[in-house]
Amino acid sequence: MPSWQDFQPFIITGLALGGVYALSGVGMVVLYRATGVLNLAFGAVGAMGALIAWEIVNNTTWPDGVGYLVCVLFGGVITLLYGVLFGPPLAARDALVKATATLGLALILLGAMSWIWSDKARSMVLPTTNWSYDLGTVLVNWTQILALLLGIVVTIGTGAFLRYTSLGTAMRALANDREITATLGVPVRRVEAAAWLGSGLISGAAGLLLSNLVGLDAATLTFLVISSLAAALIARLESITVTLIAGIVVGLVTALVTPFLSISQYRDMAPFVLAIVALLFLSRHRVVSVSRGAH
Amino acid sequence: MATTTRARPGLSLGRWSSGDAVRAGIITVLLLFVLIPLPGMLSSYWVDVLTSVTVYSIVALGLNLLMGRVGLVSLGQIAVLALGSWVAARIAFAGGLPFPIVLLGAGLGTMVLGTLVGLPALRLSGLYLALITLMLAGAITVALRTTNFPNGGPGFLGHTEDVRGNPAVRRPDIAVNDPAYLRYAIVVGIILFLLALWHVRGRPGRAWAAIRQSEPAALAAGVNITLYKLWAFALASFLTGVAGGLLAAHVGKLYTYQFSTQDSILLLAVVLMGGIYSLWGAIVAGLFMRFLPAVLDNWGLPADLLTILFGVGILQVLLTAPGGLSQQFPRDMKKLAGLIARAVRRPAAPERSE
Amino acid sequence: MIEVSELTVRFGGVTPIDGMSVEFPEGTCGLIGPNGAGKTTFFNVLSGFVRPSAGSIHAYGDDLLGIADYRRARWGLRRTFQTEQAIEELSVYDNVALAHEHSARSRGTRHEDVLGAIEFVGLEADPHTQVGVLGARERRLVEVARAVVGKPRVVLLDEPAAGLPDEETAHLGRVIKRIPEHMGALVILVDHDMSLVSACCSVTAVLDFGKLIASGPTAEVLRDEQVIKAYLGTEE
Numbered sequence: 113m114p115s116w117q118d119f120q121p122f123i124i125t126g127l128a129l130g131g132v133y134a135l136s137g138v139g140m141v142v143l144y145r146a147t148g149v150l151n152l153a154f155g156a157v158g159a160m161g162a163l164i165a166w167e168i169v170n171n172t173t174w175p176d177g178v179g180y181l182v183c184v185l186f187g188g189v190i191t192l193l194y195g196v197l198f199g200p201p202l203a204a205r206d207a208l209v210k211a212t213a214t215l216g217l218a219l220i221l222l223g224a225m226s227w228i229w230s231d232k233a234r235s236m237v238l239p240t241t242n243w244s245y246d247l248g249t250v251l252v253n254w255t256q257i258l259a260l261l262l263g264i265v266v267t268i269g270t271g272a273f274l275r276y277t278s279l280g281t282a283m284r285a286l287a288n289d290r291e292i293t294a295t296l297g298v299p300v301r302r303v304e305a306a307a308w309l310g311s312g313l314i315s316g317a318a319g320l321l322l323s324n325l326v327g328l329d330a331a332t333l334t335f336l337v338i339s340s341l342a343a344a345l346i347a348r349l350e351s352i353t354v355t356l357i358a359g360i361v362v363g364l365v366t367a368l369v370t371p372f373l374s375i376s377q378y379r380d381m382a383p384f385v386l387a388i389v390a391l392l393f394l395s396r397h398r399v400v401s402v403s404r405g406a407h
Numbered sequence: 408m409a410t411t412t413r414a415r416p417g418l419s420l421g422r423w424s425s426g427d428a429v430r431a432g433i434i435t436v437l438l439l440f441v442l443i444p445l446p447g448m449l450s451s452y453w454v455d456v457l458t459s460v461t462v463y464s465i466v467a468l469g470l471n472l473l474m475g476r477v478g479l480v481s482l483g484q485i486a487v488l489a490l491g492s493w494v495a496a497r498i499a500f501a502g503g504l505p506f507p508i509v510l511l512g513a514g515l516g517t518m519v520l521g522t523l524v525g526l527p528a529l530r531l532s533g534l535y536l537a538l539i540t541l542m543l544a545g546a547i548t549v550a551l552r553t554t555n556f557p558n559g560g561p562g563f564l565g566h567t568e569d570v571r572g573n574p575a576v577r578r579p580d581i582a583v584n585d586p587a588y589l590r591y592a593i594v595v596g597i598i599l600f601l602l603a604l605w606h607v608r609g610r611p612g613r614a615w616a617a618i619r620q621s622e623p624a625a626l627a628a629g630v631n632i633t634l635y636k637l638w639a640f641a642l643a644s645f646l647t648g649v650a651g652g653l654l655a656a657h658v659g660k661l662y663t664y665q666f667s668t669q670d671s672i673l674l675l676a677v678v679l680m681g682g683i684y685s686l687w688g689a690i691v692a693g694l695f696m697r698f699l700p701a702v703l704d705n706w707g708l709p710a711d712l713l714t715i716l717f718g719v720g721i722l723q724v725l726l727t728a729p730g731g732l733s734q735q736f737p738r739d740m741k742k743l744a745g746l747i748a749r750a751v752r753r754p755a756a757p758e759r760s761e
Numbered sequence: 762m763i764e765v766s767e768l769t770v771r772f773g774g775v776t777p778i779d780g781m782s783v784e785f786p787e788g789t790c791g792l793i794g795p796n797g798a799g800k801t802t803f804f805n806v807l808s809g810f811v812r813p814s815a816g817s818i819h820a821y822g823d824d825l826l827g828i829a830d831y832r833r834a835r836w837g838l839r840r841t842f843q844t845e846q847a848i849e850e851l852s853v854y855d856n857v858a859l860a861h862e863h864s865a866r867s868r869g870t871r872h873e874d875v876l877g878a879i880e881f882v883g884l885e886a887d888p889h890t891q892v893g894v895l896g897a898r899e900r901r902l903v904e905v906a907r908a909v910v911g912k913p914r915v916v917l918l919d920e921p922a923a924g925l926p927d928e929e930t931a932h933l934g935r936v937i938k939r940i941p942e943h944m945g946a947l948v949i950l951v952d953h954d955m956s957l958v959s960a961c962c963s964v965t966a967v968l969d970f971g972k973l974i975a976s977g978p979t980a981e982v983l984r985d986e987q988v989i990k991a992y993l994g995t996e997e
Contacts, residue, residue, distance in 0.1 A: 150534065202725065202726065208480060208533040209725055211537070212480065212721065213721065213722055213725050215482075215672050215675065216719065216721030219669075219673065219715065220715050220719060221718075222714055223712065226709075226714065227709055227711035227712070335668055338542065377553040378549060378553060381546050381549045384543070384549070385542075385546060387542045391531060391535055392527055392530075392539075395531045610862055613851060613858065613862070614863075616848050616850045616859075617848050619850070620849060621846045621848075623842070623846070624842060627808055627839065627846075628839075628863055629834025629835050629860065630831060630859070630863055632831065
């Protein structure tokens with residue numbers, strides 16, 4: 113049994129990763145509630161943004177900050193573009209079709225990333241990583257703190273936004289009942305666009321953080337979306353508070369498995385296992401699906 | 408998935424119209440051509456490619472059945488393929504069993520695993536089912552990264568890091584060289600295709616059609632929905648497992664990087680593009696997945712272009728033709744025939760691994 | 762004969778069926794009531810899609826609610842739906858065969874049973890035709906054929922004439938009337954077309970707000986003041 117000392121660095125990394133999972137999870141949940149689209153390209157968008165940032169930081173003379181900003185903005189713009197182009201025509205289809213369509217976006221991005229950047233090993237070091245705290249037995253850097261903080265702040269901020277602003281209320285109305293909301297004169301397309309943009313910005317930020325915390329590799333970052341997905345699913349794609357908690361739990365569990373040497377090789381399974389458990393728990397009441405008819 | 412109304416001949420009744428007879432005739436001729444002279448005519452590079460096409464067409468057939476017949480989306484079929492390869496390798500290295508037994512074992516083993524997994528998953532539907540297949544595939548991939556594939560080593564996992572001697576999964580004695588193995592694979596493919604056809608035209612096919620359109624109507628007609636969904640899962644897993652066996656003997660040595668998560672999504676894309684309402688779509692899918700990259704490689708173009716193309720393909724299919732491109736099948740076939748003709752005439756590219 | 766006893770269905774704060782007790786004797790029985798009265802919910806209970814909170818249903822002596830939903834077809838329960846649900850992708854023959862092969866009938870009689878059912882409903886289309894290309898009237902008939910093939914014991918028809926012109930409705934009425942005699946089944950017909958109900962059904966039950974407000978010979982029930990009030994609403 114590993115000692116408390118052994119656990120400490122993993123608690124830190126776990127919390128940091130958890131913060132990002134929570135951040136991404138919230139982005140996905142809000143988008144899903146507002147548009148019915150579970151964006152499985154969430155990770156790919158962040159990955160590409162991070163690669164663009166890397167390009168700017170390493171291969172141009174522009175200040176690093178520009179790169180980070182571009183990463184976040186890229187996330188927002190690409191996601192918004194997708195939402196505006198492919199949201200309306202698919203709006204009437206079921207959630208599975210909408211989510212599958214986002215896989216199309218994921219492939220396009222994965223192909224583009226592989227083409228432009230290929231699989232060379234890269235790393236991204238945010239300036240915040242260089243500032244660290246010494247907590248006695250373990251080192252914490254500011255990127256990790258930022259990751260956790262951002263997760264918490266965005267969750268609270270989003271919650272407040274949804275409750276207290278008119279745009280947020282419109283989003284909640286859309287999530288509740290799309291058709292009625294449209295008849296109330298709410299500009300549905302604009303509200304949806306806001307949701308797409310917001311979640312896109314979040315994916316850019318998450319991509320940037322993950323590229324530092326985990327590594328800058330297109331495939332890895334793209335499929336890390338699964339951990340965020342696990343958090344969102346535990347929250348039943350509904351509550352962002354639960355998403356926050358779930359994200360942190362997923363991050364912690366994944367990290368804390370590491371010191372147990374016998375199963376540490378399987379630690380990457382943790383988000384999958386948690387997601388599977390969440391899904392099975394969600395489905396414990398069997399429901400006969402409503403007749404879709406053929407029309 | 409939404410269904411469309413198309414004037415297609417109704418399934419079953421085994422009655423053959425003249426149109427059916429002509430089609431069957433053409434298909435038989437094509438098959439005989441592909442089976443007998445073609446493997447001898449091609450360079451070893453293209454023989455390798457076509458064997459790969461055969462394997463992935465079978466995998467695509469499994470997904471085609473799941474999506475087109477029962478409306479279930481699986482995002483993890485490549486992980487199932489890996490399982491099939493694992494089981495096949497395990498059986499192959501366990502003793503001198505004849506190859507058909509290895510294939511059958513791979514199919515049955517994967518079927519059992521697929522069904523066990525499918526059982527709880529089937530309470531979910533639509534999006535959640537797709538997600539759980541993604542999760543399960545991810546878990547299997549992680550496990551495989553650690554256990555690796557059997558390669559003659561000791562114990563249940565049968566894997567050893569000691570690569571001296573380096574045994575490969577053995578091919579059947581009657582089909583050791585590449586062209587012979589291609590023929591073998593095609594024959595297996597034909598058998599599996601017929602198995603799928605037999606299902607689709609019979610009782611399971613009717614039940615699946617009912618389930619896809621309206622579960623209440625299916626229930627009211629007496630269809631045990633869980634059973635038939637499970638049956639579809641089992642069939643798709645069996646097909647994919649056998650394909651895994653074929654793949655194992657094709658490449659000889661198995662590595663986890665050959666079964667990436669991205670491939671599962673690419674498979675989804677090509678199956679959609681090939682068309683999910685006709686079993687032929689699976690062959691188109693196999694060609695997209697393994698033939699086109701070889702062609703592009705031949706022309707010096709990056710395979711990433713195809714990844715992007717397939718991404719666009721998913722969007723196009725979902726936006727416009729929910730039935731997949733099977734309606735445009737004849738048109739695409741002509742284009743493909745042209746591509747094949749041109750590619751075969753070009754000088755062969757150097758040997759490349761899977 | 763079907764005995765419904767104190768049937769109650771409750772969900773989400775609504776009580777679509779409230780202490781319903783009624784007997785459906787042999788032959789064709791009507792079940793009418795204003796919109797929202799609970800008729801389709803009742804059918805859904807019979808089909809097994811909805812679990813009642815209380816009450817029981819006994820059909821031909823068997824406890825229907827104790828049988829699993831998909832097994833009720835094998836027992837002999839068939840139904841059609843408000844929005845017609847003939848399977849578009851299959852041929853006419855296959856649609857009817859679908860119901861037959863999941864019933865208790867043997868495979869040997871399938872071919873003649875299926876063709877017999879198609880003929881019985883007066884469907885003239887080629888059995889190999891894909892249902893998707895057929896018109897509304899023929900699709901309805903396919904659904905009805907599916908409901909009567911083999912030897913069903915209970916046939917539930919949920920607004921089979923909805924959206925059909927008078928002539929088709931009359932034809933449908935003639936078909937429905939013959940079901941008990943030719944197929945040996947008990948028919949429960951839900952519809953808003955009173956002429957259809959009067960023509961086919963010897964007895965009728967009336968539901969309003971989930972409660973049974975009248976039952977008996979059709980002609981009497983249709984003249985009953987309470988029934989008329991339920992349909993027209995009361996003037997305050």
